[in-house]
Amino acid sequence: MQPDIDVGDRLILRPWRESDADAVLKAFSCPEIQRWHVRRMDTRDEARDWIAGWPARWDDGTAASWAISRDDEPVGQAGLRNLSLHEASAALSYWVLLEARGAGIAARAARALTDWAFETLGLHRVSLEHSTANAASCRVAAKLGFPAEGTLRGSGRHADGWHDMHLHARLRTDVSPGASGVGRGARPGR
Ligand SMILES: CC(C)(COP(=O)(O)OP(=O)(O)OC[C@H]1O[C@@H](n2cnc3c(N)ncnc32)[C@H](O)[C@@H]1OP(=O)(O)O)[C@@H](O)C(=O)NCCC(=O)NCCS
Incomplete structure (x- = not known):
């Protein structure tokens, strides 16, 4: 089972539920x-399909997504993409609903997830890419303590064309930028 991960300050990373479809639809309307x-989403069925796709990706150990929930209500998403337990690496993904931004939610949730990925999954490297x-x-990325490693020219395809992408990453052996709540639990792909 995909575990909950405690972030602190009433925030928990928890697996998505079918009942979160409205929150997911709202997010992808932003x-x-x-x-x-x-990507965009126009119907609740699309949101339900998005939610329904995550357990299989957790089971095969290739990706995972958690709702960042406050008082059990989703305020954002944090996840691991391109996950490889063999290579001990993954790429971080996050978004936060418009009304919840600017309060440190993305940084705190992503830090808790990164700590969990190093300590429980045993990952060696977690990277993060964003358009310049x-x-x-x-x-x-800076608040998370993910140093910039360079610019990947024309590597991200967006609706308006190719974007240069900044690459950041943190290694398990890097000094942690600060304490976070770290949940424990199952590994994917088991
Ligand atoms: C990026 C995103 C996840 C940040 O969520 P958040 O919860 O507001 O993030 P935090 O509060 O932890 O930190 C945001 C920081 O960016 C800063 N910031 C916000 N807008 C900015 C802008 N246009 N230019 C520069 N800095 C900006 C904030 O001031 C804050 O820094 P501070 O704490 O030093 O003041 C959110 O804006 C979002 O969902 N954006 C759309 C989806 C997205 O971009 N996902 C990431 C794809 S790589």
Whole structure:
């Protein structure tokens, strides 16, 4: 079972539920989330399908997504993409609902997830890519203590064309930027 991960301050990362469909639909109606995650959603059925796809990806150990929930209500998403337990690496993904932004939710949730990925999954490297035009995500990466490693030219395809992408990453052996609530539990792919 995909575990809950405690973030602290009433925030918990928990697996998505079918009843979260309205929150997911709302998220992918946000132009910034559509833009940077390169997808939109128009119906509750699409949101339900998005939610229903995660357990299989957890089971095969290739990706995972959690609702960032406050008082059990989703305020965002944090997840691991391109997950490889063999390579001990993954890429971080996050978005936060418009009304919840600017309160440190993305940074705290992503830090708790990264700590869990190092300590429980045993990952060695967690990376993060964002368009060079996405200044807020670059700031989140800096707050997370993910040093910039360079610019990947024309590597992200967005609705308006190819974007240069900043690559950031943290290694398990890097000094942690700060304490976070770390949940324990199952590994994917088992
Ligand atoms: C990026 C995103 C997840 C940040 O969520 P959040 O909960 O507001 O993030 P945090 O509060 O932890 O940190 C955001 C930081 O970016 C800063 N910021 C916000 N907008 C900014 C902008 N346009 N330019 C520069 N910095 C910006 C904030 O001031 C804050 O920094 P601070 O704490 O030093 O003041 C959210 O804006 C979002 O969902 N955006 C759309 C989807 C997206 O971009 N996902 C990432 C794809 S790589």
